Amino acid sequence: MSPSDQPLTEPVRLDVRTSTGRYPIEIATGSSSRLRAALDALGVPARRFIVSNQTVWRFHGEHLHEASAEEPILIPDGERYKHVATVGRIYDALIRASADRSSAIIAIGGGVTGDVAGFAAATYLRGIPVVQVPTTLLAQVDSAVGGKVGVNHPMGKNLIGAFHPPAAVIVDPSFLATLPRREFRAGLYEVVKYGVIASRSLFDRTAADLTALFAREPSALLPIVSESCRIKARIVEADERETGVRRTLNFGHTAGHAFEAITKYRRFRHGEAIAYGMLAAAELAAARGVFPAADRDTLTAHIMKMGPLPPVSDLSAAEVVEATKRDKKVIAGRLHYVLPTSIGSATTVPDVTPDELTQALLAIGLKA
Numbered sequence: 226m227s228p229s230d231q232p233l234t235e236p237v238r239l240d241v242r243t244s245t246g247r248y249p250i251e252i253a254t255g256s257s258s259r260l261r262a263a264l265d266a267l268g269v270p271a272r273r274f275i276v277s278n279q280t281v282w283r284f285h286g287e288h289l290h291e292a293s294a295e296e297p298i299l300i301p302d303g304e305r306y307k308h309v310a311t312v313g314r315i316y317d318a319l320i321r322a323s324a325d326r327s328s329a330i331i332a333i334g335g336g337v338t339g340d341v342a343g344f345a346a347a348t349y350l351r352g353i354p355v356v357q358v359p360t361t362l363l364a365q366v367d368s369a370v371g372g373k374v375g376v377n378h379p380m381g382k383n384l385i386g387a388f389h390p391p392a393a394v395i396v397d398p399s400f401l402a403t404l405p406r407r408e409f410r411a412g413l414y415e416v417v418k419y420g421v422i423a424s425r426s427l428f429d430r431t432a433a434d435l436t437a438l439f440a441r442e443p444s445a446l447l448p449i450v451s452e453s454c455r456i457k458a459r460i461v462e463a464d465e466r467e468t469g470v471r472r473t474l475n476f477g478h479t480a481g482h483a484f485e486a487i488t489k490y491r492r493f494r495h496g497e498a499i500a501y502g503m504l505a506a507a508e509l510a511a512a513r514g515v516f517p518a519a520d521r522d523t524l525t526a527h528i529m530k531m532g533p534l535p536p537v538s539d540l541s542a543a544e545v546v547e548a549t550k551r552d553k554k555v556i557a558g559r560l561h562y563v564l565p566t567s568i569g570s571a572t573t574v575p576d577v578t579p580d581e582l583t584q585a586l587l588a589i590g591l592k593a
């Protein structure tokens with residue numbers, strides 16, 4: 226079904242098949258104000274431990290706490306707390322409350338909360354169910370779906386983790402009303418990513434509805450969130466453990482991760498680095514002749530129109546190229562790179578050369 230066939234604010238339910246079962250994604254405006262009923266209807270165990278963070282709780286705790294009789298477990302806010310020590314604090318709280326196998330974790334927050342709480346759920350008593358209730362745009366369209374959970378290590382991001390598919394994902398776009406504009410925009414770049422790799426209509430809709438999206442209008446949000454979830458769900462179903470097609474989800478991420486790493490994760494929100502990564506991949510693909518120049522220009526104009534990005538003119542292309550060599554996607558010494566072939570399709574190639582990447586980075590404004 227294309228997004229335009231869908232009623233604008235009707236709830237959407239998707240099913241994701243995994244190697245161990247299936248789980249639903251329910252996307253409905255306002256659903257978090259009926260969270261307890263939604264969890265009951267899904268058959269989630271009655272002992273529910275909400276894991277959230279202080280920021281999200283300050284904005285939304287009042288209407289969320291009725292979903293569970295247990296004291297919520299609030300973790301500190303920030304990527305630096307995506308750490309085993311935070312998981313340890315969750316274990317402590319669970320053990321103190323005698324949480325058992327018939328308990329569930331309800332992760333309510335952005336990608337950090339979802340990854341940390343999901344990892345606690347994956348490991349506590351060798352695994353208890355987790356329901357993901359994502360509250361950032363990035364988490365709603367990306368991290369809450371797919372079952373990857375984990376934490377960072379001082380030596381690198383996401384080095385410790387597990388596959389632990391959620392029991393369910395409950396997505397309420399109205400959470401996004403309180404999200405800072407920069408965080409919202411960072412999530413929107415991932416939506417653009419889905420459009421480029423899989424859906425021209427999603428790309429066009431995002432471009433056409435930009436003003437309504439930034440105003441967080443439910444009628445604009447619901448279709449793009451659900452179409453993004455549908456694309457991610459379809460791809461992870463086809464390739465749960467990222468050996469093939471799931472790699473296309475890394476469009477923009479090879480250079481993007483390098484931008485993040487060389488600026489020590491301080492300059493860019495993840496999505497912003499991905500925006501640059503997509504611009505570089507588009508230049509590279511256009512230079513190879515596999516991506517029409519007109520599509521590159523359309524993508525570039527759209528990303529520019531979305532708002533300001535942190536500067537890159539002081540970053541050296543050589544340093545970015547060097548950093549991509551340390552990427553997880555280096556297989557047997559070759560960098561697997563996702564290139565767009567049109568707005569709506571992408572392919573993975575094994576033979577991008579450092580020189581090609583350098584040229585692309587210079588074209589988007591880096592120094593030599």
Ligand SMILES: NC(=O)c1ccc[n+]([C@@H]2O[C@H](COP(=O)([O-])OP(=O)(O)OC[C@H]3O[C@@H](n4cnc5c(N)ncnc54)[C@H](O)[C@@H]3O)[C@@H](O)[C@H]2O)c1
Nearest residue numbers: 280302335336337338360361363364367368373400403404
């Ligand atoms: N598991 C996966 O497959 C996967 C995929 C992509 C990203 N990730 C991970 O996700 C993390 C990034 O997630 P993120 O961008 O959501 O960051 P985040 O969780 O740090 O959230 C961003 C900020 O928004 C605040 N916030 C959350 N919801 C809010 C709301 N409704 N209103 C106001 N403020 C709110 C948070 O407290 C935080 O300050 C990274 O650690 C990344 O590795 C995981």
Ligand SMILES: [Zn+2]
Nearest residue numbers: 415478495499
């Ligand atoms: Zn990403």
